[in-house]
Amino acid sequence: MFIKHHIKKAATLAVAALFSGSALAEGELFFYNWVDYTPPELIKKFEDETGIKVTVDTYDSNETLLAKLKSGATGYDVVVPSQNFVTIMISEGMLEKIDVKGMSNYENVDDRWKGPTWDPNQEYTAPWQMGSTSFSINMEGYEGEGNSLGEFFEPSDSMKGKVQVFKTPDEVIPLALMYLGLPQCNENPADMKQVQELLLKQKEYVKTYNSETMVANLTNGEVLMSSHWDGYSMKNRLDSKMETLKYVHPKEGIIGWFDSLVVPKGAPNKANAEKFINFMMDAKNGAELSNFNRYASPLKASAVGEYLDPTLGTAPEINIDPSVPVHFSETCSAKATKLYDRVWTKLLQ
Amino acid sequence: MAFNLPSNPLARRWFGLAPAVITIFAFMVIPIMILAVFSFMPADPYGGVDKGFSTEAWIQLFFERDLDDSLIFEPVYLQIIFRSIVLAVLATMITLAIGFPVAWYIVQQPAKKRELLLFLVTIPFWTNLLIRAYAWILILGKNGMIEKPLYALGLIDDSLELMYGNLAIGLGLVYSYIPLMILPIYASLEKLDFNLVEAAHDLYAKRSSVIRKIVIPLCLPGIIAGSILVFVLSLGDFISPSILGGGKKMMLSNLIQFQFSSARNWPFGGALTMLLLLLVGIGSFFYVRVSKKREGIA
Numbered sequence: 083m084f085i086k087h088h089i090k091k092a093a094t095l096a097v098a099a100l101f102s103g104s105a106l107a108e109g110e111l112f113f114y115n116w117v118d119y120t121p122p123e124l125i126k127k128f129e130d131e132t133g134i135k136v137t138v139d140t141y142d143s144n145e146t147l148l149a150k151l152k153s154g155a156t157g158y159d160v161v162v163p164s165q166n167f168v169t170i171m172i173s174e175g176m177l178e179k180i181d182v183k184g185m186s187n188y189e190n191v192d193d194r195w196k197g198p199t200w201d202p203n204q205e206y207t208a209p210w211q212m213g214s215t216s217f218s219i220n221m222e223g224y225e226g227e228g229n230s231l232g233e234f235f236e237p238s239d240s241m242k243g244k245v246q247v248f249k250t251p252d253e254v255i256p257l258a259l260m261y262l263g264l265p266q267c268n269e270n271p272a273d274m275k276q277v278q279e280l281l282l283k284q285k286e287y288v289k290t291y292n293s294e295t296m297v298a299n300l301t302n303g304e305v306l307m308s309s310h311w312d313g314y315s316m317k318n319r320l321d322s323k324m325e326t327l328k329y330v331h332p333k334e335g336i337i338g339w340f341d342s343l344v345v346p347k348g349a350p351n352k353a354n355a356e357k358f359i360n361f362m363m364d365a366k367n368g369a370e371l372s373n374f375n376r377y378a379s380p381l382k383a384s385a386v387g388e389y390l391d392p393t394l395g396t397a398p399e400i401n402i403d404p405s406v407p408v409h410f411s412e413t414c415s416a417k418a419t420k421l422y423d424r425v426w427t428k429l430l431q
Numbered sequence: 432m433a434f435n436l437p438s439n440p441l442a443r444r445w446f447g448l449a450p451a452v453i454t455i456f457a458f459m460v461i462p463i464m465i466l467a468v469f470s471f472m473p474a475d476p477y478g479g480v481d482k483g484f485s486t487e488a489w490i491q492l493f494f495e496r497d498l499d500d501s502l503i504f505e506p507v508y509l510q511i512i513f514r515s516i517v518l519a520v521l522a523t524m525i526t527l528a529i530g531f532p533v534a535w536y537i538v539q540q541p542a543k544k545r546e547l548l549l550f551l552v553t554i555p556f557w558t559n560l561l562i563r564a565y566a567w568i569l570i571l572g573k574n575g576m577i578e579k580p581l582y583a584l585g586l587i588d589d590s591l592e593l594m595y596g597n598l599a600i601g602l603g604l605v606y607s608y609i610p611l612m613i614l615p616i617y618a619s620l621e622k623l624d625f626n627l628v629e630a631a632h633d634l635y636a637k638r639s640s641v642i643r644k645i646v647i648p649l650c651l652p653g654i655i656a657g658s659i660l661v662f663v664l665s666l667g668d669f670i671s672p673s674i675l676g677g678g679k680k681m682m683l684s685n686l687i688q689f690q691f692s693s694a695r696n697w698p699f700g701g702a703l704t705m706l707l708l709l710l711v712g713i714g715s716f717f718y719v720r721v722s723k724k725r726e727g728i729a
Contacts, residue, residue, distance in 0.1 A: 173477075174477055251693055285679070290679065292673075295568075302573050416476030423689075423694040426693065428507060430685075431681065
């Protein structure tokens with residue numbers, strides 16, 4: 083099922099590539115989003131309501147998105163970076179200013195997420211989804227508790243060749259630093275050496291480094307433990323009817339993220355992009371988004387409440403125990419990035 | 432005709448070539464030149480390049496800067512490059528070993544059947560490479576098309592672990608590029624004058640020496656063309672190692688992609704790309720030369 087999905091994605095991508103040259107035509111919107119993160123029903127609803135033809139293209143990491151935009155790729159109207167990449171894109175002048183505050187549905191946004199630290203005046207971003215990064219275990223026959231990062235980075239022998247890890251250092255190293263009790267955005271080579279040793283030891287248990295195939299691999303048993311995002315893991319559990327799949331909230335802490343809708347500089351259909359952004363802040367649409375993705379909604383609970391799938395309220399994945407520390411990834415210095423990349427290259431050399 | 436061709440024969444030739452030349456120039460030469468220039472510029476920490484001149488990217492290929500800025504020899508990138516070359520050579524050898532007999536078999540068939548067989552060889556090209564790679568996951572993966580029947584028959588009781596390893600990478604490469612080996616060899620075998628083979632047999636040449644002394648030398652151009660195609664594409668292959676191999680070991684192409692994405696080091700990515708081009712160029716050059724020499728002897 084997931085593979086079929088992928089093939090469809092790849093086909094969409096090919097079509098998007100074909101038509102990106104003619105993006106100037108009116109009545110179009112080019113939406114560039116993470117893999118498996120766009121509810122097709124909502125896109126259809128938006129098309130029906132506005133008559134705007136939407137093309138969805140996908141990427142697998144913030145880095146891919148940044149590289150693509152940096153390379154001068156134009157033609158995208160709305161993209162979905164995480165908070166630390168929003169900071170980079172604003173400082174690099176890569177985003178169009180949009181009047182989010184003036185939009186009719188802005189009042190639906192939860193007060194906590196109005197004017198967030200990465201966009202204090204709400205000039206560039208509108209909220210999309212929020213969640214956390216950790217890992218999931220198929221608890222069937224598993225001897226551990228499923229409550230520590232140690233189970234992921236230093237797995238038991240039964241996990242040999244059964245672990246899947248995200249393929250970007252940006253998603254893995256912050257968790258490793260957290261496990262080792264070291265500061266984030268680390269510029270200290272001695273600390274990063276420890277991270278490297280930890281990851282090299284973990285590698286003996288790793289089946290694949292991939293940020294897209296964890297649902298398929300967990301479902302068919304190719305792996306028993308995998309890097310995961312909270313909502314995606316819940317979707318995985320429900321869609322694959324895998325009640326034994328546990329998304330771990332490690333006692334050492336969890337990485338939080340907040341994805342926003344932004345409009346890249348030079349977007350060909352800015353007006354349509356703004357319509358789309360306002361559409362997504364509608365209470366019913368925002369709730370449907372969360373119902374599809376299974377991530378927490380950044381809209382007011384009072385607004386989305388009645389439309390939200392009740393299982394979201396009690397789902398173990400997205401309701402984090404208050405004792406678990408949540409760390410929001412920051413933008414690291416060039417020096418830290420260089421060290422991270424060195425660790426990663428050594429890991430996969 | 433709607434327009435007049437230039438009357439001067441030279442101008443006419445250039446006129447005919449222009450579309451190809453312009454396409455190659457605009458979509459290959461210029462991008463490569465941009466990358467070459469980028470490789471001599473300092474990296475912008477958020478991707479892209481800053482103004483100025485820097486050889487840092489080329490130094491990084493071989494050395495690592497210690498904390499006191501002294502250079503230490505660092506073989507990590509050379510290791511990745513070496514592995515990629517070994518893999519590409521292996522893929523070329525395997526596709527040749529399979530592709531040659533296949534082409535030989537096709538050429539022996541009656542014309543009608545030949546057409547059908549060639550058509551079958553080209554069918555995989557109809558589908559995108561990425562999609563075909565995902566198809567292999569369905570075939571090789573756990574509870575996939577190979578394992579499921581074996582489970583059902585009770586022949587195995589544990590996963591065969593076919594996916595995510597060297598076997599899967601190798602299969603992916605051979606499967607993807609074998610048509611590019613078969614077709615050129617077929618083309619040169621088709622032109623082979625079989626009277627020569629018959630003559631050799633009449634003169635009591637052994638089967639093996641007929642192949643070695645008559646067939647191979649005469650279809651050498653096809654073998655060279657096929658080998659170069661497979662070698663070049665395998666060396667730059669990106670999908671097999673990351674999707675089928677599990678991405679546990681980087682290949683040159685993954686390393687290049689990594690520099691343009693996570694590492695945000697475009698100059699180094701540019702330098703690696705130049706190196707890849709250089710390797711491909713040198714490889715093809717020597718292959719052609721060595722084979723030409725052998726052709727001369729034979």
